[in-house]
Amino acid sequence: MSSGLVNIAYLVAASLFIFGLKGLSHPRTAVRGNLLGALGMLLAIVITLLDQHIIGYGIIFAGIVVGGGIGAVLAVKIKMTDMPQLVALFNGFGGLASILVAGAALVEIAGLQGTVGAIVLDAQLSISTFASGLIGAITFWGSLVAFGKLQGLTNDGSVRYPADQIVKVVLAIVILVLGYMMVIYPDSSTPYWLMVIVASVLGVLFVIPIGGADMPVVVALLNSFSGLAAAATGFVLFNTVLIVAGTLVGASGIILTIIMCKAMNRSLANVLFGTFTVTEGGPSADEVYGGKVKSTSADEVAMLLEGAKRVCIVPGYGMAVAQAQHAVRELFDLLEGHGTLVEFGVHPVAGRMPGHMNVLLAEADIPYERLKDMDEINPSFKQIDVTIVIGANDVVNPVARTDPDSPIAGMPILDVDYSKTVIVIKRSLSPGFAGIPNPLFAADNALMFFGDGKKAVEDMVKSLKDELG
């Protein structure tokens, strides 16, 4: 096939990706959008297989069979509560593939120098290869650390060590020096692989200090990087569809990253390199909670729910950990059957990745028109009789509104404290990620329901069934 025709086919594939992503940003067109994207991918793959440089198909098809099998099994078997890990893993695979493709291309182009039609080894090529390897390595290792934290294999919290920022700066300088070597010795692949190794260390150090609750930002950012790594490899291979598709993913990831940062009222730099400065002057847990926390029982909650006209459920990461979404669905059905209006107030950064709670509630068959964004539900809390908070803490802490010195000051929160009664399901009074006590738990209209999220909701369902007789 002529290269003209190949490029036209790539243009069609790239257009399908654009329509696909556009579709994915609207609920009604999302399924079709995903299929259009898949169609574009199929077209790009088939056209590439016809490329005249390909002399053997054995390795390619073996790879596709193995990868396709693994991918299909993962996609079918994965539990919805484990989606953040899967997305992190996929981000990482994209990054590693970019490192390998750019590295193989460098070896091949350098070896073909002097033959007819060889690509010129110039600074632009070296810099593109450098970018593929650098972004790819940070994406791969950063994603592996994120995966480890999400899966509970490594410490989920923020791991700090002395002079961490200086170590990162030194590594960055070493990477730049190796990049310069790549430009000076364009026909050697050694500086490239050395750079990949150093960038791998940087990737690990980059995500290790970031705590669990900041994971939505990191996962979105690494999603963006996995696209940019592919785009950089497109520059190495002079391949337009790689550049367009990679850049689209890069843009989409950046948009999600910005949304997540806004939802925490923090800058990206603060999430990545800063840390919550725990204010010394803040009130202690004893001062906030001392004698004021009221604990409740399933029977009492059932009585409150029976009399409620309007109920809001606010899910947090605790719901995902306890796998409580199906129990929540039962409670939802019971209340709706009783004529109560039940809505869900979902904070943008609830959970460990963008949209985490929405996916879990959709899995449990909650109609999505009952899932309300923060801006949508906040004006309604004054009319809500009972709000049930399941495993959320910082995102419902009224201190964000009231105390300008608090580490979460100015963070948009769900105003659950405005509803008539708030029931908080939580294992203990332990602080959330911000490390500060939550005066909501001691508020006059708040009742604490201590225990595992799933068990607690199941108990409520049982008591409510008895109550409604």
Place this chain on the structure above:
Amino acid sequence: MDSFAMVFTIFVLAAFIGFEVIAKVPPTLHTPLMSGSNAISGIILIGAILSAGSQYTWLTAGLGFIAVVLATINVVGGFMVTNRMLEMFKRKD
């Protein structure tokens, strides 16, 4: 226009299109958008196919093979899991 300027132009225009097309995503779709775009970043598969297929040396073919496996996991797994999630959202319409 030299070829680098040309591909760079494509890059910048694609970034603008990306920002315009995806600007407003409802939170319900944040996760499917990520897994779906993940599948699209599996486009690196075509670079991997070229490395694995041109078989310039055993090294490049081997690197290509691993890259084909990883990229195909992204493509197949990404599109399938996105579809699975979106079907969950759709049923309640």
